[in-house]
Amino acid sequence: MALHMAVEVVRDSSNSLTSQIQNFIKREIAEGILHPGTRLPSSRRLADDLDVSRSVVVEAYGQLVAEGYLEAVQGAGTRVVRHLGDDRSVVPALLDDREAAEPLDAPPAPVRWDLRPGGGNLPAFPRREWLGCYQRVLYRADSGDHDYPSLAGEPDLRLELAGYLGRLRGVRTTPAGLMVVAGFAQTLGLMCAVLPRIGIDALAIEDPGHPGQRQFVRESGLRAVPVPVDAEGIDVEALAASGARAVLVTPGHQFPTGVTLSPRRREALVRWARDVDGWIVEDDYDGGLWYERGARPLALQRTDPERVVYAGTASKSLAPGLRLGWLAAPVPLLDLLMRARARQDLGTETLTQLTFAELLRTGLFDRHLRRLNSLARSRRESLEEAVRRHLPGAAVLGRGAGLHAYLQLPRGTDEAALVARALRRSVLLRGAAAFHTGPGRGAPALVIGHAHLPRSGVGEAVRQVAAAAHG
Ligand SMILES: Cc1ncc(COP(=O)(O)O)c(C=O)c1O
Known part of the structure; x- marks a missing residue:
């Protein structure tokens, strides 16, 4: 694989080309521009691209390997190390980067049943x-x-x-x-x-x-x-x-x-x-x-x-x-x-x-919709059955349509406490309060995305919600 890399070098500088390449790569790593694990071009390719002698690049790479910034991987050329040692001044920057890469709305782990509506909670794509x-x-x-x-x-x-x-x-x-x-x-x-x-x-x-x-x-x-x-x-x-x-x-x-x-x-x-x-x-x-x-x-x-x-x-x-x-x-x-x-x-x-x-x-879209509707119906039926069995005071409201259902909870249920307790049982729920414009506007309820769950999962998840509801 022929890779290329942008490297800034100044020909008539008092700094040698080798140390310029070395410093440039170090700086790019420190600033998170060159990412951990990134493969670099071969010394021959980079030397060609920069129009310098190959030995200049070989020496720069060798020095960076010795200092622990790069690693030479058998058969895979040279790459930025995946984990920098503690003595590297660049460590904090890289760690920050990894943290920032975490999606902000990732569900808190470990979640077994994610019952939230929308997002990626979808049944099969055709x-x-x-x-x-x-x-x-x-x-x-x-x-x-x-x-x-x-x-x-x-x-x-x-x-x-x-x-x-x-x-x-x-x-x-x-x-x-x-x-x-x-x-x-x-x-x-x-x-x-x-x-x-x-x-x-x-x-x-x-x-x-x-x-x-x-x-x-x-x-x-x-x-x-x-x-x-x-x-x-x-x-x-x-x-x-x-x-x-x-x-x-x-x-x-x-x-x-x-x-x-x-x-x-x-x-x-x-x-x-x-x-x-x-x-x-x-x-x-x-x-x-x-x-x-x-x-x-x-x-x-x-x-x-x-x-x-x-x-x-x-x-x-x-x-x-x-x-x-x-x-x-x-x-x-x-x-x-x-x-x-x-x-x-x-x-x-x-x-x-x-x-x-x-x-x-x-007509493939119609066929896909037929399958999707039949899948969503079966999950909705499982949900209704599980609610009748495990949450007798609750009711699934709304039409048999779409990928979500509205689960009205028994009067007096503390919706927020139920959501928190369910999470301890590995079930991620979305309370109805978030959908209202002001606090206390609606009766306690859950908005449940059900269509993406396996059939048996619906019953199991509702059983956990019921257990959470009972303390
Ligand atoms: C009420 C409502 N409207 C529209 C959408 C879809 O929005 P978009 O087409 O931008 O993905 C959703 C999806 O979650 C929705 O819940």
């Missing part, structure tokens, strides 16, 4: 199907597919999405009415950028709702106005009383309570938007994931496509790491969103878009 589609896309790709992407998204994907969203979610749109984005987060970012430009400085949000989104809205400079949610979804009267002219809702499967916006409220919500000349942002984050018997609720957007911005994402159905989402908006607003986007990034990665288009076109 690796084989994705790879097959990616390969076909890559073989077909021409130079245009390696150019900057279209800001609105690849036409092939928008065509497939328009068909899919109309068929599965009843969304009224066309390929020209869609934009492909980096997940729902970008839809929210774009809306937060555009709303002030059309004279709106507040965005109403559901309470309880997604804490990250709440914070995002606030940090975007908009007022985040909490509006309560009950068994019928968002309270439209409270929304009207709030004075806000834009709202972010999850009507299909409210996050996190899992309720569906009732037909009465759907009508009232759209009427409100017309009355205040306002906007509804529909976050259909787990729109393809529905396993309850009977008809699934269709997108709210179909009721008034001129007032509702519909937003979807691949984060629940495929993986959040793809950063793939889409939005449908009426043309004048779509233009503004597109202009805002031109200031944020230059579009979504082309091959990922084309791979997803291929997955949709071939």
Whole structure:
């Protein structure tokens, strides 16, 4: 393997080339720029690159090996040592680096059952199907597919999405009415950028709702106005009383309570938007994931496509790491969103878009959703059964949909204490309090990500939660 390395040397310095190379490498290690274990170029290669005699580099490397900064590995050349001895002045810097590399939100070890919703807690990604589609896309790709992407998204994907969203979610749109984005987060970012430009400085949000989104809205400079949610979804009267002219809702499967916006409220919500000349942002984050018997609720957007911005994402159905989402908006607003986007990034990665288009076109995405829904249903059934058996005072609320469930705890349960006690039993839980805008606003509950667990794991985890609940 031919490696290269950037080394600064000054030819007419009073310092020898050997000591310049030596000092440079030491400094790079001390500052954490050259990382432990990094392989360095062979002495011949570095000497060629620097246009110096090979013996200069051989001597510099040899000295650094002798001092314990580098090590010569049989058959693998020279590399920065993995663990520096205590007498190296660089040790503190390297240790700090290793500590900083720890992910901030890593669960405290040891955790056997991670019942938190979202993040990487996802059931299987369709690796084989994705790879097959990616390969076909890559073989077909021409130079245009390696150019900057279209800001609105690849036409092939928008065509497939328009068909899919109309068929599965009843969304009224066309390929020209869609934009492909980096997940729902970008839809929210774009809306937060555009709303002030059309004279709106507040965005109403559901309470309880997604804490990250709440914070995002606030940090975007908009007022985040909490509006309560009950068994019928968002309270439209409270929304009207709030004075806000834009709202972010999850009507299909409210996050996190899992309720569906009732037909009465759907009508009232759209009427409100017309009355205040306002906007509804529909976050259909787990729109393809529905396993309850009977008809699934269709997108709210179909009721008034001129007032509702519909937003979807691949984060629940495929993986959040793809950063793939889409939005449908009426043309004048779509233009503004597109202009805002031109200031944020230059579009979504082309091959990922084309791979997803291929997955949709071939029906493999529908097949994946069927499998995912059947898996999520079986875990939900296990959860309900385990709760009936081990936590008789608790109840699983919300629709049979998505990858999480809302577990209402018996009245009087100390939610925070339960979460802490469960952790001692290796179960990581997320209490509902974090989803509310203020303390003491909701009855004690847990928001449980269940679909990624093995079937037997659901029962075992709930048994541990029950044991924690009983002290
Ligand atoms: C309510 C809600 N909306 C949207 C998303 C997805 O966001 P994104 O598409 O940015 O990953 C999630 C994922 O956790 C969510 O819980």
